[in-house]
Amino acid sequence: MKIIGLTGGIASGKSTVAKKLAQLGAYVIDADKVAHMIIEPYKPAWYDIVEEFGEEVLNADKTVNRERLGKIVFNNPDLLQKLNNITHPRIMEFFKEEIQRLKAEKSDSVIVLEVPLLYETHMDRICDEVWVVWVDYETQIERLCRRDKISVEDAVKRISAQMPLDEKARRAKVVIDNRHSLEETMAKTVKYFNEIVGDP
Numbered sequence: 001m002k003i004i005g006l007t008g009g010i011a012s013g014k015s016t017v018a019k020k021l022a023q024l025g026a027y028v029i030d031a032d033k034v035a036h037m038i039i040e041p042y043k044p045a046w047y048d049i050v051e052e053f054g055e056e057v058l059n060a061d062k063t064v065n066r067e068r069l070g071k072i073v074f075n076n077p078d079l080l081q082k083l084n085n086i087t088h089p090r091i092m093e094f095f096k097e098e099i100q101r102l103k104a105e106k107s108d109s110v111i112v113l114e115v116p117l118l119y120e121t122h123m124d125r126i127c128d129e130v131w132v133v134w135v136d137y138e139t140q141i142e143r144l145c146r147r148d149k150i151s152v153e154d155a156v157k158r159i160s161a162q163m164p165l166d167e168k169a170r171r172a173k174v175v176i177d178n179r180h181s182l183e184e185t186m187a188k189t190v191k192y193f194n195e196i197v198g199d200p
């Protein structure tokens with residue numbers, strides 16, 4: 001069983017690469033989905049969020065209004081830290097349990113941990129190797145604004161909440177340059193996947 005940590009910057013293309021890796025047979029665990037799951041109504045992190053941020057961050061059905069919470073935390077580093085303190089230990093716990101479960105099953109698949117904050121949360125330490133999906137700053141801003149329909153100013157704030165993407169690329173074993181066409185990125189992904197599968 002090999003564990004790849006797949007990271008990058010916001011909107012650099014992690015999910016795009018992860019989707020391809022899943023098609024190739026990898027078992028992908030997406031930290032964003034885990035983060036959404038652990039804050040479902042009446043779970044421990046949900047109570048902590050309501051206590052810290054108040055009922056104003058809830059929708060009528062009691063789910064967390066992530067858009068509203070995002071606006072609050074990405075405009076205030078102290079509040080972002082508070083949200084991280086609530087969510088990160090629980091996300092980490094989920095990942096560790098999943099990995100234990102897969103190890104016990106003696107799964108021989110490649111496990112991909114898709115984690116935007118892999119280095120920031122030191123989850124790289126539980127990976128056999130780290131892949132970074134990289135784009136230049138201008139492309140990142142442009143794709144983020146287009147995908148999330150946000151202003152350049154908000155995109156800059158979100159990008160600034162993470163370790164610089166160039167620094168992540170410097171630390172990684174594999175860097176997938178996603179500046180060009182999807183076809184090129186898919187071809188690179190297949191190449192690196194075949195290398196890791198062929199590698200005993």
Ligand SMILES: CC(C)(COP(=O)(O)OP(=O)(O)OC[C@H]1O[C@@H](n2cnc3c(N)ncnc32)[C@H](O)[C@@H]1O)[C@@H](O)C(=O)NCCC(=O)NCCS
Nearest residue numbers: 009010031032035066067069070083084087116117161162
């Ligand atoms: C702030 C929240 C409510 C915004 O929700 P929303 O649905 O709008 O965004 P989503 O969760 O899909 O995240 C989109 C991207 O934002 C970036 N991002 C998310 N959380 C953080 C964070 N704490 N710090 C820096 N960047 C972040 C990531 O690149 C992520 O891929 C949500 O992201 C959240 O609960 N974040 C805290 C948990 C976390 O750190 N998640 C990232 C996985 S480790």
Ligand SMILES: Nc1ncnc2c1ncn2[C@@H]1O[C@H](COP(=O)(O)OP(=O)(O)OP(=O)(O)O)[C@@H](O)[C@H]1O
Nearest residue numbers: 009010011012013014015016143147178180181182
């Ligand atoms: N090579 C590419 N060419 C053009 N558009 C792309 C390319 N790769 C990804 N995109 C688009 O850029 C946006 C960001 O990609 P994606 O959602 O995969 O990023 P991400 O790193 O998973 O983001 P997040 O950190 O927010 O989860 C998406 O709208 C996606 O369709």
